[in-house]
Each structure stands twice: as C-alpha cells, then as structure tokens.
Amino acid sequence: MHLHVRDKSGAETLDPAAVNETCGQVRDLAAEVGVPAEIGLTTGEWIVPDLASRTAMIREWEGVDCATVNLSERGFERVMQVMLDVGIGIDVGLWAPVEMDALLASGFLSHVQRISIELAAGEPYYLSGEPLALAQQVNDALDTAGSACPRLTHGMNDWTWPLVADAFRRGHHTRVGFEDSVHMPDGAKAQSNAHLVQAALALHASIATSRRW
Numbered sequence: 001m002h003l004h005v006r007d008k009s010g011a012e013t014l015d016p017a018a019v020n021e022t023c024g025q026v027r028d029l030a031a032e033v034g035v036p037a038e039i040g041l042t043t044g045e046w047i048v049p050d051l052a053s054r055t056a057m058i059r060e061w062e063g064v065d066c067a068t069v070n071l072s073e074r075g076f077e078r079v080m081q082v083m084l085d086v087g088i089g090i091d092v093g094l095w096a097p098v099e100m101d102a103l104l105a106s107g108f109l110s111h112v113q114r115i116s117i118e119l120a121a122g123e124p125y126y127l128s129g130e131p132l133a134l135a136q137q138v139n140d141a142l143d144t145a146g147s148a149c150p151r152l153t154h155g156m157n158d159w160t161w162p163l164v165a166d167a168f169r170r171g172h173h174t175r176v177g178f179e180d181s182v183h184m185p186d187g188a189k190a191q192s193n194a195h196l197v198q199a200a201l202a203l204h205a206s207i208a209t210s211r212r213w
Contacts, residue, residue, distance in 0.1 A: 001026070002040045002068070002175060012047045016060035023063035040066045040091055043083075045073040055082045066091045066113050071099040072124045080108045089113030091152075096125040097134065100141045112149055114173070115142065119163060120156035131159040135166050154180060161185045164200055168207045176200045 005022045007013040023039050030037035041064055048054040055078055058067070066089030069079050080090050090112040092103065096119070103109055117138050119131050127134060135153060142151070152173035155163035160181035167174035176196040182189055185203065190196045 001037060002042075002177075002179075004042055004044075004179070012042075012044070014041075014043070014048050014054060014057045016057055016062070019057075019064065020060075020062045023061075027063055038065045039063060040068065040089075043067050043069050043079050045070070051075040051078060055079060058082050058088070059086055061086070061088065064088050068093045068116060070095065071102050072096075076102075077106050077108065080106070080111075084111060091116055093118055094138060095119065096127060097137045097141060098125070100138070100145070104145060109145060109147055114150045114152055115147065116152045116154070117163075117172075118154060118156070119159055121159060122156060131155055131162050132166055135163060139170070156180050161203070165203060165207065168204050174200070 003022065003026065004012050005014070005019050007015065007018050013019070019041065023041075026039055027037055041061075043054065043058060045054070048057065051074065058079065059082055067083060068091040069076050069083070070093035072093075072095055073079075083090050090108065092112050092115045094100070094103065094115055094117055117135060119127060119134050119138075121127055139151070150173060151170075152175065153163050153167035153170065154160065154175045157180070160176065160183075164174045164176060166172075176199070177193045178190075178196075181196075184190050184196070184199050190199070
C-alpha cells in the first residue's frame with residue numbers, strides 16, 4: 001500500500017517520528033486481519049524541498065519497505081543512494097518517456113525494486129496524446145534497456161481507468177485511490193477508496209474473462 005503520512009495538522013510530512021508511528025500502526029492492523037502488507041511511501045520534494053533535510057529524514061525511517069522517488073525532482077540520485085544505504089526499496093516514479101534518459105544515466109536502473117509508470121495530462125509534464133500509446137513507449141524503452149523488475153502502471157484523473165486496464169492486460173501491478181481519481185469508470189463520483197478498489201477488481205475480472213474467450 002502507498003501512503004502519504006500526515007502530521008497532526010493534516011499536512012504531509014516525512015518526519016521520522018510520524019512516519020515510524022504510522023507505518024507501525026498500519027503493519028499492526030494488517031497483521032490483525034491476516035493481510036501481508038508492503039508499505040510504500042513518497043519521498044516527494046514538495047513535502048521537504050531541502051534535499052539534505054529530506055535525505056536525513058529518510059535515513060531515520062523504520063518499517064518502510066519501499067518509497068517512490070520521482071525522476072522529475074532535483075537530486076533524485078542522492079535520494080536513491082540513501083535508500084539503498086538504509087535498505088529501503090526504490091520505487092521509481094517515471095512520469096514521461098523523456099525521463100528514461102535520466103534514469104539510465106543515473107546507474108540505478110539495476111538496483112530498483114519497482115518502476116511506477118505514472119502518466120498524467122497534468123503536472124509535471126502536461127502530457128498530450130493517447131495514454132496507452134505513451135505507456136507503450138515507456139514499456140518499449142524499459143524493455144530495450146533490459147529492465148526486468150516489476151512495473152506498476154497507473155494514471156491520473158481521466159487517464160486513470162484506461163491505464164488501470166492497460167496494467168491488467170500487461171500483467172503489471174496497478175493502483176487506484178483518491179490520490180489519482182475520485183471517479184468510477186462510468187464517471188460517477190466514488191464513495192470511498194474501497195469503492196474504487198471494488199471497481200478495479202471488477203475490471204480485472206472482466207479483462208480476465210474476455211481473454212479466456
């Protein structure tokens with residue numbers, strides 16, 4: 001599960017005290033219900049803009065299995081190195097085909113735990129065109145680079161459900177939730193994150209059924 005930890009005021013935070021407490025509570029709850037949990041966080045620059053402060057906080061995290069590092073952010077290589085140093089898995093946030101050059105130049109491709117292909121018509125690149133064609137372009141580039149690590153494909157807003165379906169067809173991981181879209185496949189507003197997950201499961205079942213025929 002992908003979390004954005006918040007402090008008592010509701011603001012996003014990377015502070016180790018809040019992160020460690022939240023991750024501990026989530027892991028305990030997952031154990032109570034008998035569900036294995038991979039706990040992933042964000043390392044977002046927008047939360048702590050100062051790179052030195054951000055990496056110092058990450059060094060003190062506990063109970064974090066992996067965290068997303070966005071290639072669009074300054075100093076992403078330093079963040080990845082710190083995560084390797086402390087044993088936190090690197091989940092690459094790849095937001096556009098143009099970022100492949102930076103990923104390859106960094107030398108970290110062979111060390112990452114997962115690549116999250118995160119495509120959106122909004123920030124940071126304001127992509128245009130067909131989301132499935134862009135996803136194909138990114139996947140082709142990763143294949144050419146010899147990347148064999150797991151991939152997670154998801155989109156934002158209007159691109160959410162086309163890319164969730166694309167992920168299912170490719171056998172990729174995917175995700176849904178209010179961070180990406182508050183709408184169901186038919187455009188209706190979702191009642192909760194659980195409502196979105198139920199819709200994703202139904203979509204997965206539909207795709208799996210169509211393949212059998």
